[in-house]
Amino acid sequence: MSGVLLPNSTRPEAGLHGGLWSRAKAFAWSSRAFLTLVIAPTLVFAIYLGLFASNQYESSADFVVRRADAAKSPVDVGQLLGFSLGSDGSEGDASIVQAYLLSHDAVARLRSENDLVGVFTRDGTDWLSRLWFASPTPERLLTYYRKMVTVRADEETGITHLTVHAFRPADAQTLATKLLVMGEQQVNAINQRTSLDQIASAQRAYDEASHELNTIEAELTAYRQIHKDVDPADTGKAQVTMVAGLTPNLVAARARLNAMHGVISESSPQYRAMERQVRTLEAQVNGQSAKIVGDDHSIANRLGDYDKLVIRRQEVAQVYAVAAGQLTQAKEEAKRKKLYLIRVVEPNLPVKSEFPQRGQLILTLFGALVFAYAIGWLLLAGVKEHGL
Secondary structure, eight states, X not given: OOSOOOOGGGSHHHHHHHHHHHHHHHHHHHTXXXXXXXXHHHXXXXXXXXXXXXXXXXXXXXXXXXXXXXXXXXXXXXXXXXXXXXXXXXXXXXXXXXXXXXXXXXXXXXXXXXXXXXXXXXXXOOTTTSOSOSSOOHHHHHHHHHHHEEEEEOTTTOOXXXXXXXXXXXXXXXXXXXXXXXXXXXXXXXXXXXXXXXXHHHHHHHHHHHHHHHHHHHHHHHHHHHHTOSOHHHHHHHHHHHHHHHHHHHHHHHHHHHHHBTTBOTTSHHXXXXXXXXXXXXXXXXXXXXXXXXXXXXXXXHHHHHHHHHHHHHXXXXXXXXXXXXXXXXXXXXXXXXXXXXXXXXXXXXXSOOBSOHHHHHHHHHHHHHHHXXXXXXXXXXXHHHHO
């Protein structure tokens, strides 16, 4: 024999490959738990993300909610040091809009006006990413909607960030734009309700005072028309002035008549003329005095009723003036408290899909599984140690 033939198992190459395979099998067996609990789920998840997971497009927008009377506060020491010591209340106003955009009402409106279910169940979307139900309950749709729509307020800047994920770029932009419109409409509705609440009571008081003032003015007009006297007080003053002017003439005439008595015959024309003058003046004074303080139609009686109406008008006019001032103040207060939704950044039309973030998700899952595996291994090692 010119040489020795070695069996296949004794060849150096076969021994090398056999040893590597044996060591690989031994390593796999010894690491079966790690491979099963960490590596295998990570590989499955990576295959799903790489081959099956649908692309998601994000459209974002920024807005602020401000009051009309919101004044810029001066910079204080806390702001210079990087923290805030106070708030102007805009966060609370923004939270109202935030709560509405993530509410059942918003979802119901989007479902009826923008086919929200159809947006989340587009053809070609993978089964795990899409909405699973063609006719979901409001609760299921709200839960999925809150996974795809995010509304977050920045406490430092007061800016609210709105992000919408969808499986088509146009869907994401359309939903974001619609949500901004709904937010503006909600702010307007809040303004209207606030104005009605603040102004309603003041408006009722003003209307009542205005009606009462019109009523008393009508009574005064009717009184003047019935008695044909615009102002009994002025008429009474004129009558008193007339009586006061006639009285001295009457006194002088009587004095002259008395002086003539016994000197001139009573049948003489001069005496009779003076006597007629005295009677005429007496009749005029008595007539004018009767108009002032005579029967029920005298100025004195009319003046009492007229004064009552005037006093009532003055009281009602004061109430009317107060009600008008309160109404004006309520309207000004409503204007100062009026809310405005100001768009800072309009919704964009996404061009490139940035979600799901495949690399980040795979690393996150791998790290979580490694951490969980390490904890489990430590717990198991501790149990075995105590068991010995």
